[in-house]
Structure formats: structure tokens, C-alpha cells
Amino acid sequence: MNWQAITVNTSDEAIEAVSAILMDGAGAEGVQVNDQVTPVKITAYFEDNAAIRHIIQTIKTALASLERYGINASPATLDIAGISEKDWSDNWKAYYHATRITRHLTVVPAWESFLPQQEHEYPIFLNPELSFGTGTHPTTKLMLQALETVVRGGETMLDIGTGSGVLSIAAKQLGVAQILATDVDDDAVQVARDNLLVNPIAQDVKVIVSDLMAGVDSAPVDLIVANILADVIELLIPQIWGYLKPGGYFMVSGIIEANAHHILNQFTDAGYQVIQHNQMGDWHSFIVQKLVDEEIA
Amino acid sequence: MRRACVGAADKLRLPQHEEENIVAKNVVNVVKLQIAAAKATPAPPVGPALGQAGINIAQFTKEFNARTQDQAGSIIPVEISVFDDRSFEFVTKTPPAADQLRKLVGKGSGEPNIKKAGNVTLDQIKAIAENKMQDLNANDITNAMRMIEGTARSMGITVDGVDLTVEGTAIKEDAE
Numbered sequence: 346m347n348w349q350a351i352t353v354n355t356s357d358e359a360i361e362a363v364s365a366i367l368m369d370g371a372g373a374e375g376v377q378v379n380d381q382v383t384p385v386k387i388t389a390y391f392e393d394n395a396a397i398r399h400i401i402q403t404i405k406t407a408l409a410s411l412e413r414y415g416i417n418a419s420p421a422t423l424d425i426a427g428i429s430e431k432d433w434s435d436n437w438k439a440y441y442h443a444t445r446i447t448r449h450l451t452v453v454p455a456w457e458s459f460l461p462q463q464e465h466e467y468p469i470f471l472n473p474e475l476s477f478g479t480g481t482h483p484t485t486k487l488m489l490q491a492l493e494t495v496v497r498g499g500e501t502m503l504d505i506g507t508g509s510g511v512l513s514i515a516a517k518q519l520g521v522a523q524i525l526a527t528d529v530d531d532d533a534v535q536v537a538r539d540n541l542l543v544n545p546i547a548q549d550v551k552v553i554v555s556d557l558m559a560g561v562d563s564a565p566v567d568l569i570v571a572n573i574l575a576d577v578i579e580l581l582i583p584q585i586w587g588y589l590k591p592g593g594y595f596m597v598s599g600i601i602e603a604n605a606h607h608i609l610n611q612f613t614d615a616g617y618q619v620i621q622h623n624q625m626g627d628w629h630s631f632i633v634q635k636l637v638d639e640e641i642a
Numbered sequence: 643m644r645r646a647c648v649g650a651a652d653k654l655r656l657p658q659h660e661e662e663n664i665v666a667k668n669v670v671n672v673v674k675l676q677i678a679a680a681k682a683t684p685a686p687p688v689g690p691a692l693g694q695a696g697i698n699i700a701q702f703t704k705e706f707n708a709r710t711q712d713q714a715g716s717i718i719p720v721e722i723s724v725f726d727d728r729s730f731e732f733v734t735k736t737p738p739a740a741d742q743l744r745k746l747v748g749k750g751s752g753e754p755n756i757k758k759a760g761n762v763t764l765d766q767i768k769a770i771a772e773n774k775m776q777d778l779n780a781n782d783i784t785n786a787m788r789m790i791e792g793t794a795r796s797m798g799i800t801v802d803g804v805d806l807t808v809e810g811t812a813i814k815e816d817a818e
Contacts, residue, residue: 348686357779358789362796364676365740368717369749369797375677375717377691390686407796414754414795415788415810433693434684440696440728478700574708601708627709 347393351404352424354384359411359418363387366407371400384420393427401425441473444481446489450515452480455543467518470543471509474536480511484598487623487630488572489515491596494621495632496521500567503527503588505557505581510537510550512570517547525563527555558584565590571597575604582611591637594620598630605629667725671695676738679710679718696728710734717741719777735777739790740797742770747799754798755807761800764812767791787813 351371355363360378364387367373373389391400404423411418443453445466453459455472473479480489492512498520504513507526516524524547528534534552541547555561557580569585571578578597589595595617600608605622608631612619617633624630673691682688682703692699702722710718719735747760764787771778771786780786791813795806804812 348690350686350690358792361739361789361793364738365793365797368676369740369744373687374685375675375687377687378674378676378719380674381672388687388691390690410754411796414792414807416792416796428690430689433690434699436693436696437698437728441698473698473700478704479698482701482704484704574704574711576711599704599708601711603712 347427347429348390349393349397350388350390350426350428351401352386352388352426353404353408353418354386354420354422354424355408355418357385359416359421360385360387362411362414362416363408363418366404366411370407371404386424390428441479441481443468444479446480446486447493449493450489450518452511454479455540468544469511469514469518471511471514471540472543473509474532478509478511480509483625483628484572484630485511487625487628488512488570488596488598490623491598491621491630491632492516492519492570495568495594495596498522501564502568502570503561503563503566503585504550505569505571505585506573506577507537507552508533508572510540510547510552512572513537513550513552514540514544514547516568516570517544517550521568524550525561526550526552527557527561528552529554529556557581558588561588563588565593567593569593569595571595571599573597573599575600575608578608579611582608582615586615586635589635591635593635595633595635596630597633598628600629600631602627602629667727667729669723670726671724673697673722673724674719675722676717676719677706679713679716680707681714682706692722695722695724697722697724697730698728702730702732706732706734713737716745736773739770739774739793742773743790743794743797743799747797754796757798758800758805759798761803762794764802767794767801767813784813 353363364376367376367389377388379386408421441454443451445451449465449467451466451468453468453470455470459468471480492515496519500521502516502521502524504526507528513524513526534554537552541550567590571581612633618636619633621632673695684699689699692702716737720732722730722732724730746762767787767790771790775786778786778789801812
């Protein structure tokens with residue numbers, strides 16, 4: 346998709362009012378403010394279509410009226426430049442290289458070759474699209490650590506909210522036998538399938554579109570993983586009990602510091618035994634186990 | 643500008659090879675955005691602003707959305723410091739005055755001199771000015787209130803019933 350970047354050159358005191366014009370008046374989703382330069386530059390992006398002329402006129406009219414309201418927005422000039430997704434979407438790739446996450450797992454960009462530094466070090470090849478991670482975020486690192494802690498080999502697993510598919514690929518590398526991965530987003534499911542294709546070991550992972558457990562038809566499994574966000578995990582906790590074998594493990598990540606205590610309580614209330622509670626920076630993860638009476642006895 | 647990036651190591655001991663990686667990094671760029679809390683996507687303005695700075699966009703959106711979940715519905719100014727290895731840190735600020743005013747009256751007016759969007763009290767203007775004081779380049783609270791009032795005026799909001807597009811201000815000199 347092509348966009349028009351409209352930059353308003355203005356003064357420090359007009360930042361608030363000009364931002365409001367671009368968002369409220371012209372309908373931009375947000376603005377970028379560069380107040381390190383004089384004049385200050387405030388940029389908003391609009392889809393490059395027939396409406397753009399009208400948007401430019403709306404902005405010009407609103408800017409012209411600011412003076413009447415006692416706001417000095419000068420010079421109040423516009424710079425307009427076309428920009429396409431390829432101008433920004435791939436820049437970060439130059440800074441993304443193979444990263445060893447745990448003893449056994451190394452995340453590797455799909456366009457790089459992999460040479461293990463040690464025996465039993467396994468690659469997770471990822472071709473991260475715009476909206477899916479590189480496998481190096483703390484939430485993912487915590488999950489890869491959790492998998493390495495729990496997996497013994499031969500397990501069955503559900504990967505809820507798979508995104509890039511990184512956890513399914515890692516689990517296969519560690520020896521999990523059978524995996525069903527889900528995501529609520531069609532695009533994510535496609536990205537996950539593409540990533541599975543560049544990881545020969547993960548060819549047999551099945552990926553489906555499902556809103557949490559709604560579309561999941563599965564016998565109870567040994568492991569469930571979910572690297573989502575706290576509000577979604579809260580919805581998931583009561584849904585998964587029946588999908589987990591007695592003694593099975595549920596591993597979650599994506600929980601910001603402020604929500605960690607609340608999620609911990611949800612697990613305890615739901616009857617899970619908290620095995621590990623880990624933290625990396627602001628992010629928390631949990632490994633919990635479904636212990637039923639015969640397990641405890 | 644030189645800043646140490648040690649946040650992760652403060653809270654847990656990392657494997658040795660990770661700790662060795664945590665060294666002082668140089669800030670090469672500061673990106674400032676105003677975007678909806680909890681709803682950041684790779685679309686503009688986030689995509690081009692961060693993409694051109696070499697940041698992995700998905701990493702930012704996930705982190706920003708998680709941290710601003712409880713502020714959903716507000717516009718949040720965010721300042722992202724980009725380090726030389728293209729890792730980043732960010733801080734969020736209080737919502738812009740326009741956003742706080744909009745919450746009080748519903749929606750701004752596209753024709754502020756003809757159609758009025760609603761009324762706020764001088765006390766509400768003062769509360770927003772106090773709330774935004776640290777982000778505004780204002781000398782004192784009266785000055786800050788005048789800046790907030792300017793935004794209100796451009797949105798077609800009256801203050802204590804005073805039509806600012808006619809009267810100019812509702813602030814008396816003794817407002818402090």
C-alpha cells in the first residue's frame with residue numbers, strides 16, 4: 346500500500362493543536378513529532394487515494410485558523426511526500442542476525458546460513474514478517490527457556506496464538522512429537538506455515554485459524570504454550586483445563602510486570618500448581634502444572 | 643547522549659554470555675509519536691517512524707500495547723530511544739491536552755467558530771494544565787492554562803460558558 350506523509354512545519358507551542366488537527370480533523374491514526382529541529386515537524390500518514398486532496402485542504406484550512414485562536418503555528422507550511430511500505434518494512438533486517446537464546450536453541454534469520462557453535466545446538470529459522478517477532482523478544486526468550494526446562498521428548502502439544510510459529514519449531518527441535526498450532530489471525534497462520542516450511546523438522550506441525558480454543562478439536566495433550574498478552578491469557582486459563590492431561594504443563598508468557606500478580610492468582614484459583622515464575626526485564630512467564638488428586642497422591 | 647541499558651540485569655541474573663552483552667549503548671535516535679494506547683499496529687505512523695530508524699516494529703507494538711492496556715481509549719505520547727544496535731527503550735507520557743479535553747466534551751468541532759463542541763470549567767482547564775505541566779514549555783500555571791485554553795478554543799470548546807473564539811480567554815489574571 347502507498348501512503349502520503351504530510352509534514353506540518355510549525356512552532357513548539359502549536360504541537361498540541363497541530364497534532365489534534367491531523368488526528369481529529371484529518372483522521373490520522375497518530376502523528377510523529379520531531380521537536381529537535383526548528384521549525385518543529387509533525388508528520389501524519391494518509392492512504393494515497395482520492396481523498397488525499399480533501400485531507401490536505403482540511404489541514405490547510407485548520408492551520409490557517411489557528412492564529413485566530415491565539416496559537417502561533419508559523420511557519421505552518423506543508424511538506425508532502427509519497428512513501429511505500431517497502432521504504433520502511435525491511436530496514437531492521439540489516440540489524441537482525443542469528444541469536445543464541447538457550448543452550449540448545451538459536452534463532453536464525455531465514456536468509457542467513459547456520460553453523461552450530463556446539464553440539465546439540467539447534468536452529469529455529471524465521472522469516473519475520475512485518476507484524477511478527479524475530480524470536481529475540483524477552484517474552485519469546487522466556488518461553489524458549491520454559492520449553493527447554495519442561496520438554497523431555499515425545500510429548501503432544503498445543504501452541505495457542507502461534508504468531509511466527511517460533512515456539513512450535515523450537516518444541517519440535519527439542520523432541521515434541523505432535524503439535525497443533527493456532528492463531529486468531531489469518532495472516533499469522535500463513536506466516537507460521539511459511540516459517541514451518543523453512544524448518545524441515547517442523548513440517549508436520551498443523552496450523553489452524555482459531556479464536557483461542559474455539560476451533561480446537563484435540564484430545565488432552567501433555568503441553569500447552571501461549572505467548573500472548575495478559576488479557577488474552579486471562580480468557581484462556583479457564584478454557585484449557587479439559588485440553589490438558591493430568592500432570593500436563595501449561596506455559597505462558599507475554600505478561601507485563603503490572604499484571605503478573607493477577608495472572609498468578611488466576612492460576613492458583615483455577616487449581617494449577619505454579620512450578621516456575623520467571624522474569625526478564627518487565628516481562629513475566631509462568632510454568633504451571635495440572636495436578637489432580639492421583640498425581641498428588 | 644550515552645545511556646546504560648541495564649534494565650534486564652537489575653531484576654535477574656542472566657547467563658554470563660548475556661550479561662557480557664549488557665554494556666553501555668549509544669542512543670542514535672529519539673523517535674516521538676502520539677498513538678492510540680493498546681492499539682499500535684505496524685501501519686503508519688508506527689511503521690515508517692520505527693522502520694526507518696531500524697527498529698523491529700513488531701517488538702515495539704507488542705511492548706507498547708502491553709504497557710498501555712489500561713489506558714485504552716486515550717492517545718499516548720511515547721518517546722522511543724533507539725540504541726546503536728537498534729535495540730530500544732521507550733517512555734510514555736500523559737495524554738495530550740486535546741485528548742483530555744475530548745474526553746470531557748465527546749468530540750472536537752470541525753468548525754470551532756460556528757459550532758461549539760461543548761463546555762468545560764476553568765477548574766478542568768487548570769487540572770489538565772497541572773497534569774501536562776511537565777510536558778509543556780510553560781513558565782507557570784497561568785501560562786500553561788493559556789496553552790490548554792488555546793487548544794480548547796481550536797476545538798470549539800467554551801470555558802465556563804465563555805466563547806473563546808470571541809472573548810479570547812476565560813482566565814482572569816488572578817487565576818492562580
